Amino acid sequence: MAALMLSGQRDPLLVPEVSQHEVQVRQGFTGTELLLFGAVLDPAGRTGQGYDIVVVLKGPSEPVRLREKERFAGVWVNAQSTDFRSVPSFFAVAASRPVSEIVDEKTAAIYEFGTGYIQLSPSGSINPAEQLRFSEGLVDLKQRQRLYKQDMSGVQISQNVLYQARISLPSNVTTGTYTAETFAVTDGRVIASAEATVEVRKVGFERFVEVSANRWGLAYGLIAVFLSVGMGWGAGRLFARL
Amino acid sequence: MDVYLPIANLSVNGLWIVALGAITGVLSGLFGVGGGFLTTPLLIFYGIPPTVAAASASTQVTGASVSGVVAHSKRKGVDYRMGTVMVGGGIIGAGIGALLFRFFRSIGQIDVVISSLYVILLGSIGILMAKESIQVLRGKSGQQAARRRHHPLVANLPWRWRFYGSGLYISPLAPAIVGVGVGILTMLMGVGGGFILVPAMLYILGMSANVVVGTSLYNILFVTIATTLMHSLTTRAVDIVLVALLLVGSVTGAQFGSRLAVRAKPELLRLVLATIVLLIAFRMLLGLFYQPDEIYTVYPL
Numbered sequence: 001m002a003a004l005m006l007s008g009q010r011d012p013l014l015v016p017e018v019s020q021h022e023v024q025v026r027q028g029f030t031g032t033e034l035l036l037f038g039a040v041l042d043p044a045g046r047t048g049q050g051y052d053i054v055v056v057l058k059g060p061s062e063p064v065r066l067r068e069k070e071r072f073a074g075v076w077v078n079a080q081s082t083d084f085r086s087v088p089s090f091f092a093v094a095a096s097r098p099v100s101e102i103v104d105e106k107t108a109a110i111y112e113f114g115t116g117y118i119q120l121s122p123s124g125s126i127n128p129a130e131q132l133r134f135s136e137g138l139v140d141l142k143q144r145q146r147l148y149k150q151d152m153s154g155v156q157i158s159q160n161v162l163y164q165a166r167i168s169l170p171s172n173v174t175t176g177t178y179t180a181e182t183f184a185v186t187d188g189r190v191i192a193s194a195e196a197t198v199e200v201r202k203v204g205f206e207r208f209v210e211v212s213a214n215r216w217g218l219a220y221g222l223i224a225v226f227l228s229v230g231m232g233w234g235a236g237r238l239f240a241r242l
Numbered sequence: 243m244d245v246y247l248p249i250a251n252l253s254v255n256g257l258w259i260v261a262l263g264a265i266t267g268v269l270s271g272l273f274g275v276g277g278g279f280l281t282t283p284l285l286i287f288y289g290i291p292p293t294v295a296a297a298s299a300s301t302q303v304t305g306a307s308v309s310g311v312v313a314h315s316k317r318k319g320v321d322y323r324m325g326t327v328m329v330g331g332g333i334i335g336a337g338i339g340a341l342l343f344r345f346f347r348s349i350g351q352i353d354v355v356i357s358s359l360y361v362i363l364l365g366s367i368g369i370l371m372a373k374e375s376i377q378v379l380r381g382k383s384g385q386q387a388a389r390r391r392h393h394p395l396v397a398n399l400p401w402r403w404r405f406y407g408s409g410l411y412i413s414p415l416a417p418a419i420v421g422v423g424v425g426i427l428t429m430l431m432g433v434g435g436g437f438i439l440v441p442a443m444l445y446i447l448g449m450s451a452n453v454v455v456g457t458s459l460y461n462i463l464f465v466t467i468a469t470t471l472m473h474s475l476t477t478r479a480v481d482i483v484l485v486a487l488l489l490v491g492s493v494t495g496a497q498f499g500s501r502l503a504v505r506a507k508p509e510l511l512r513l514v515l516a517t518i519v520l521l522i523a524f525r526m527l528l529g530l531f532y533q534p535d536e537i538y539t540v541y542p543l
Contacts, residue, residue, distance in 0.1 A: 025246065026246070027245070027246050028244055028245070028246060028253075029246045029253055030244045030246075030253045031253070062542060062543075063542075063543040064540050064541060064542055064543055065540075065541045065542075065543050066538055066539070066540055066541075067350050067538065067539045067541065068537060068538055069534055069536075069537050069538075069539070071533075074531055075354065075530050075531060076354075076530060076531070076532075076533065076534050077351060077354045078350040078351060078353065078354070078539065081350060083543065087540075134538075137537060137538040138538060138540070140538075141536060141538050141540065170252075171246065171252050171253035172251055172252035172253075172289075173251075174251065175251075202248060205248075206246060206248040207248075209248040209249065209482055209483065210248050210249065213249055213474070213478050213480065213482075214478055217474045217475045217478060218471070218474065218475060220474050220480070220482070221470055221471040221473070221474025221475065221480065222471070222474075223482070224301050224470055224474065224480050224482050224485055225301070225304060225467050225470050225471065227305075227482065227485065227486065227489070228301050228302065228304040228305030228308070228470075228485060228489055229304060229305065229308050229467075231305050231308075231486075231489045231490075231493050232304070232305035232306060232307070232308025232309040232310075232312075232489070232493050232496070233308050233309065233312060234493075235309045235493035235494060235496070235497055236308065236309040236312035236313060236493075236497065237312075239309075239494075239497040240312075240316075
């Protein structure tokens, strides 16, 4: 800190923290709530100046093909489709004020400050209007699955120093490395940013089941068959005696 | 009771899944249908990914049919010879079905194909069954129903075998072809195929009614085992926790169902099954023409 101040650093320093760096998905997991908090330290010691904080939490991305249904001869069938190269499996934004009041649209788009600004990297060449329709459809779908969300009053700032935001992860989250980016904004400009990661992973029996299903498919299938045959036969024997 | 499903990647209310299993179990014991045609759509409706729903439902049907087969074989209600011929055809059919599934998926029309199949098959079978059982219940053509004969085409096939359980002397090609057809549908629609098998055995093969349910369950048992293994090796979508929950409900349900089946009037049973089948067909038909809840579908690449 002292070194920074002496070197004439004028931008404030952001110190972020996450309530848990590892989310364990095990039996009975119904989702969890992450607390993202931290402090903004102004080297110049000005306390009167206000900051806005925007927190972006993103899950691992995957490429997807999105198909759109259309009415054809009265029947709804899949018609057009488009590919997206990087669709985050989870995306949440929390801000201390509505993003439109904090930054201009261009800045919001650069830093993905909102579900409307997610960089989905569409591939293929279709016209921008259609592209937009597909992107909006995808975001809407994910929002209703509670995987994409934005809360424009989700960050509380106390005394211009400490901030905190709560973001809930539903039970249907994908496992992997999540990144939590925190941005301090003032006068429409991002003045500091910091990143933290959260590891979401299955543990114990749940992990064992997933690994077995993927690595030892035949054995897994046979065990499933034995389980169902065994339970069915057992019930038959049990009821025959009753 | 919250239970986390490790393959489906979400948590569900365990009691609901057990109850769902129980309903399909009663159906399977009662009518000799696997109940997959009910489980799969309901699981999807609950929010479980379609592939996981279809794969796990087929494993559950295995368990439900075991207890049914045990119950029916005790009262000599299974024609093992006929069943085994059908299983042979069924496994070939499942392979063909898997190829068709991949093809329709690649052109993005698998949803429409599945819904249309449900509507056409369930609709026509439902109407056929309802018509006959109403006629029988009214006593108009009771004699005609009692003297059942197999379809003329079946009689033309060469190379006859005796099927003692069914009281038939027909070519094994007939049940094998029926088995192939049902196997294709099993893989495509994620169902055991009992609701197609039972009418096919009654109206095409002309098997005697008291072995139809047991033999249908016997066939379903082995075809769903093959389907489970195929899913475990290819889609890896069998969720063993989901299967266990469904089984707890369905194995008990199946026992009650097969007891009721002995007591109830077969025509009445068939009318009830016809009603359920028609309701589901109607729901699927509406789904094709009404604007769907989700216009967009995500396919991982």
